[in-house]
Amino acid sequence: MNASLNWLSALLGTELEPTDVAHKLAMLGAPVESIEPLHQDLGDIIVAEVERVERHPNADRLTLCYVNNGVEVVEVVCGAPNVEAGKRYPYAAVGTVLPGGLKLKSRKIRGVQSNGMLCSASELALGADQDGIMELDTDAPAGTRLLDVLPVSDFRLDVEVTPNRPDLLGHKGIARDLGALMRRPVKLPPIPGAAGDTNAPVTTTGNGVVGGVEVSIDDVEGCPRYMAAVIEGVTVGPSPDWLVARLHSVGQRSINNVVDATNYALLELNQPMHAFDRARLGGSKIIVRRGGEGEKIKMLDGEERTLDSSMTAICDAHTATAVGGIMGGRESEVSEQTTDVVLECAYFDPKRIRSTRAALKMSTDASYRFERGTDLQGMADALRRTVQLIITIAGGSEPGPPVDVYPNPVKTPAIFLRPERVAHLLGVEIPQKEIEGYLTSLGFSVGPKNGRLAVHVPGWRPDVVREEDLIEEIARLRGYDSFPTELRPLRPSTVPSDPSQAAEALARRVFTGLGLHEAQSVSFGPQREHAFSIGESVESQDVLNPLSAEEAYLRTDLIEGLRQSVNRNWAVRERDIRLFEIGSVFGKRGDAEVPREQRRLSGVISGARRPAHWSESGPSVDFDRWDVKSLLDEAMRVAGIAGEVTEQDGRWVLRDSEGTWLGWAGEITMSGPPWAAPVFGFEVVMRQGVSRAVRFEAIPSTPPVERDIALWLPAGVQVDQVNEIIGKRGGKLLESAQVFDEFRSAGKRSVAWRLVFRSPDRTLRDKDVDVVLNKVLKELKEQLGVERREA
Amino acid sequence: MATVSPDDQFEAVERTLVELREAGAPRLAELKVELLGRKQGLLTQILRSLSTLEPEERRAVGQRANQLKVEIDAVIGQREQELRAGESSGEDVDPTMPGRRSWRGAIHPVTAVIDDVCEIFRELGFSRVTGPEVETDAYNFTKLNIPLDHPAADMHDTFYLSPGILLRTHTSPVQARTMEQHKPPIRIVVPGRVYRRDPFDASHAPVFSQIEGLAVDEGITFVEFKAALDYFAKHFFSADTEVRFRPSFFPFTEPSAEVDVQCQMCRGSGCATCHRTGFLEIMGAGMVHPAVLENCGIDPERYSGYAFGMGPERIAMLRYGIPDIRMLFQNDMRFLRQFVE
Known part of the structure; x- marks a missing residue:
């Protein structure tokens, strides 16, 4: 909302300072985003x-002017064709800085x-030039500040x-909040040139006819109250300077005096109004009804739109002439030919306006306000002020009092406020008198009961x-900063921490320790029937209203985001890339079903294994x-998963x-720059709710016996099979068995293990180990055809 | 052929082994030949002599010789490495040569902020919980007193997956989920991802994080609410950080507040970062709206509470001076490396 400081000053009857107002509004809950000086x-x-x-x-086309600047008469060379003796113009003395930053110097022009x-309008940033320099329509004596004559600075x-x-x-609302804080009453500024008492009470007629126009409401739900005034004999034309300046000050364009008057009322009182040309209302009727299908x-705006019965239409005897609360129609628009005006001041149901503007895909100043709720009780005052404004600036008169069609007057019930509830919520006892003061200053009426x-x-x-809404008003006006900050004793939460948080923290510690950086990618991804994460079949969940094709689906895995990150790093010549990410992935379950959501841990590595x-x-x-295989092992450990x-x-x-996919690891085929290294990745499902219990085992007091054995593995035999037999036959004495070498010769494959034997309670002799080892070797030979390779 | 006892031979090998550990490069080459030379190597000789020994002795000697062989190989390998690294005694060592490094990784700056925030609230008794990123209208909006037909719903530009199913626009749904499952006293912080239909620019992202907080118990007041968030700000930023509470509007709190902290760039004197106000907005907060308590089956006459929400990305940007939110999603190694602790 653009607000004019001058306007607020006028409403509060005091000169306001912009930064002070901005601060006060911020502390009232309506922060000021920017302050723009105008002229x-x-x-x-x-x-x-x-x-x-x-x-x-x-020079033929230049004149030499003798200019009275209020102090002396100076010679000024002027090139404007419209300069005339006896007239007044804006004057910039030597040394003045013009808008745009130009500083005037004394100089000779063609020898003089x-x-x-003497300035033109554009030189003062006051609009386009008309005939040259800007002629001032003022009696102010020479030497008067221009801004005292032209009310443009704001x-x-x-x-x-x-x-x-x-x-x-609306400005009145902002002024009201400021006034409550500043303890100043709000008073509508007088309309310049208005005749009579601008605050006289409004009399209305309930019979529904004004100036020959018959007003009725069929759609009471959409439009609970409709007021209309008629002004006959107006002259549609330009608005006075003060009104143009007011509209300009909030960034609005002047259209004509009648339309400007309705816009003024909207900006001042937050009451949208609409003016119809009475001559163009067929049958001299206004019927508020639901739109026809x-x-x-x-x-x-020149567009044709199609209505339906969910909308409120303002109609004459034959056809719709406006969409209630949204925008008027072309047919009944006020034009220069208009002499008699019907002024609408209505209340439209906020929900109705919201659905209508969504259906018509249009938002206007009026719909924005009706949607948020206008003042059902302030309509008569707003109508009266607008009528007065129009009569003052466009002439004309009212043939009779306005009509007020209000079939079911709303009576808002009182809210009961308990002073002890105020203390209970705010933590500070606030005297009742003080509470009443805050509320009445905002226009609430308060009575003890x-x-x-x-x-x-x-x-x-x-x-x-x-x-509670009233309690907020009290806290707001008292000032949030006036409340102390005091920690009180607290009872422990009944809610346990989510174990996934600890598991993810562990994963972060482990993988950063392994030299990987934590990455974060967006949660969107390309559509996929089968995810890159091989072996997993998953359908992408689509987004109904994506921002772009890139965000049309939710990611089904984390590796795709990391893959893209590898490309981005290559693009900036980074060769050594080590990333991991923890995040949620999604899979479609069915239409209108909540998709499957799963926490994952994924990583990529590429480039040097160690820093050079x-x-x-x-x-x-x-x-x-x-x-990457060892990263998969680490990931399985921290993710709390096991499997085949x-x-x-x-x-x-x-x-x-059960065959459920839990993860993968391996090389990722990517086309990178020639200097890039191969890329390896992994991804695993994070199991939820795992608690990892580490148990202490007695530290052995006996020495180990190590044996290195090299085995010939026949084709088709895998290390895991050998490990299984070693583990089984190694028995209790075998502490560990690690592969430490692989050797191939003439199509044969040999793998070497280091076996460590230990007994918890005695020192093993070679004989003891040999017995076990021979059992292992025998079984390996029988089961797998594995032979020992002699040194 | 002179008979030398195996023990003497072993002693000679072990002496040489001692020398090996300190040998310079030329001497190392000589010693290798002395020990392992194909003809006269000390160890070679021992192994060759095995066949002349009695079976009992042969086994013992053979085993000892094999163990020594493994040790010699290891020592030679290590010594060669040391010599390559210029660490031979007696040679000119340049101690300013760089040491050997390992790769180091870092947690993401947004994670770092989330962890720090949650840790401070843990001191105030808040447990750390999570909730789903895909939500329903009910949890994301209506239970939180945001009617879908009210303009307040427009504060959340929402990605829908199907009618009524959406990507959560804030972590506040976890408030409702928690209150439905647990009885007060409740104190939780909820970090997690949220979604808004905002295209990427320097300060917006369609996906970002939020930390929601909720405290519900008997007798929680506005004073305690202010105190808790003041405690947080002073512990997260610095003990002398000024904290300011301004009225605001959130449908699920009443009274509602924006919480500002003194600008960390200019220390409150006014700069471009804080738009010359000296303050930076860091979270939205307020006393839990009684309608939200009612919607979750908690009696607002007996219980009260406060809630807050903040954006870790924005706080990370302030804390580290990151100018563009997009950097947080690009995973550029040159960026991530800077956060190694």
Whole structure:
């Protein structure tokens, strides 16, 4: 909401300072996003009178003017064709800085000294030039500040209004909040040139006819109250300067005096109004009814729109002439030919307006306000003020009092406020008198009743519906900063921490320790029937209203985001890439079903296995698939999962005993720059609710016995099979068995293990170990055809 | 052929082994030949002599010789490595040569912020819980007192997956989920991802994180609410950080507040980061709206509470001086490396 500081000053009857107002509004809950000075740079421009005009001695098209600047008469060279003796113009003396930053210097023009400059409108940033310099229609004496004559200087405040406060969408509402804080009453500024008492009470007629126009409401639900006034004999034309300046100050364009008057009322009182040309209302009728299905209307923006019965239409005897609360129609628009005006001041149901503007895909200043709730009780005052404004600036008169069609007057019930509830929620005892003071300053009416306060909420505050809303008003006006900060004893939470948080923290510790950086990718991904995470079949969940094709589906895995990150790193010539990510992935279950959501841990590595060191000459050793296999082992451990790892298409795939996919690891085929290293990745499902219990085992007091054995593995025999037999036959004495070498010769494959034997209670002799070893070797030979390779 | 006892031979090998550990490069080459030379190597000779020994002795000697062989190989390998690394005694060592490093990884700056925030609230008795990223209208909006037909719903530009099913726009749904499952006293912080239909620019992202907080118990007041968030801000930023509470509007709190902290860039004197106000908005908060308590089966006459929500990305940007939120999602190694602790 753009607010004019001058306007607020006028409502509060005092000069306001922009940064102070911004601070106060921030502390009231309506922060000011920006303060824009408007024409504040014209402060040095003065009104000057040209006393005499002579031809420039050396130039045909220039004149030499004798200019009275209020102190003396100076010579000014002027090039404008419209300069005339006896008229007043804006004058910039030597040394003045013009809008745009140009500083005027005294200089000779064609041999004649020019002392300052008579200014055109564009030179003062006041609009397009008309005939040259800007003629001032004023009697102010020479030397008067231009800004005292032209009311254009102002500050425009961009006020952030929350959706619960429709009243702050009008200047009066903002002034009311400020006034409550500043202890100043709000009074509508007089309309310049208005005749009579501008605050006289309104009399209306309930018979539904004004100036020959018959008003009726069929759609009471959509439009509970409709007021209309008729003004006959108006002259549609330009608005006076003060009104144009007011509209400009909030960034609005002047259209004509009648339309400007309705816009003024909207900006001042937050009451949208609409003016119809009475001559163009067929049958001299206004009927408020639901739209017909497929009914068409050409609206003020020139577009034709189709109505339906969910919308409220304002109609004449024949056809729809406006969409209620949204926008008027072309047909009944006020034009220069208009002499008689019907002025609408209505209340439309906020929910109805919200659905209508969504269906028509259009939002207007009016719909924005009706949707948030206008002041059902303030309509008569708004109508009266607008009528007065129109009569003052466009002439005409009312043939009779306005009509007020209000079939079911709303009576808002009182809210009961318990002072002890205030203390209970705010933690501070606030005296009842103080509470009453805050509420009445905001326009609430307050009366004590049985130890409670009966509070009546004014119509402009539809957001206040229960006790807590009033308590917020009290806290807000008292100032949040006035409350102390005091920690009280607290009872422990009954809610246990989610174990996934500890598991994810562990994963982060482990993988950062392994030299990987934690990555975060967006949760969207490409559509996929089968995810890259091999072995897993999953359908992408689509987004109904994506921002772009890139965000049309939710990610089914984490590896895709990391793969893209590898590409981005290659693009900036990073070769050594080590990333991991923990996040949620999604899979479609069915239409209109909540998709499956799963926490995952994934990583990629590419490039040097270790940072280069000068002691190790030669090219760096890059990561290979065995590095990522160990990352898979780490990931399984921290993710709390176990299962069978099988090979599939050159990668490892992990499944649980029921065959459910749990993860994978292996090389990722990517086309990178020539210097890039191969890329390896892994991804696992994080099991939820695992608690990892580490148990202490007695530290052995006996020495180990190590044996290295090299075995010939026949084709088709895998290390896991050998391990199984070693483990089984090794018995209790076998502490560990680690592969430490692989050797191939003439098509044969030999793998070497280091076996460590230990007994917990005695020192093993070679004989003891030999017995076990022989059992292992015998079984290996029988089961797998594995032979020992002699040294 | 002179008979030398195996013990003497072993002693000679072990002496040489001692020398091996300190040998310079030329001497190392000589010693290798002395020990392992194909003809006269000390160990070679022992192994060759095995066949002349009695079976009993042969086994003992053979085993000892094999163990020594393994040790010699290891020592030679290590010594060669040391010499390559220029660490031979007696040679010119440049101690300023760089040491050998390992790769180091870092947690993401947003994670770092989340962990720090949750840790501070843990001191105030808050447990750390999570909830689903896909939510329903009910949990994301209506239970939180946000009617879908009210303009307040427009504060959340929502990605829908199907009618009524959406990507949560805030972590607040976990408030409702928790209150439905647990009785007060409740104190939780909820970190997690949220979604808004905002295209990426320097300060917006369609996906980002949020930390929600909720405290519900008997007798929780606005004073305690302010105190808890003041405690947080002073522990997260610095003990002398000024904290400011401003009225605001959230449908699920009443009274509602924006919480500002003194600008960390200019220490409150006004700069471009804080738009010359000296303050930075860091969270939205307030006393839990009684309608939310009612919707979750908690009696608002007996219980009260406060809730808050903040954006770890924004806080990370402030804390580390990151100018563009997109950097947090690009996983550029040059960026991530900077957060190694």
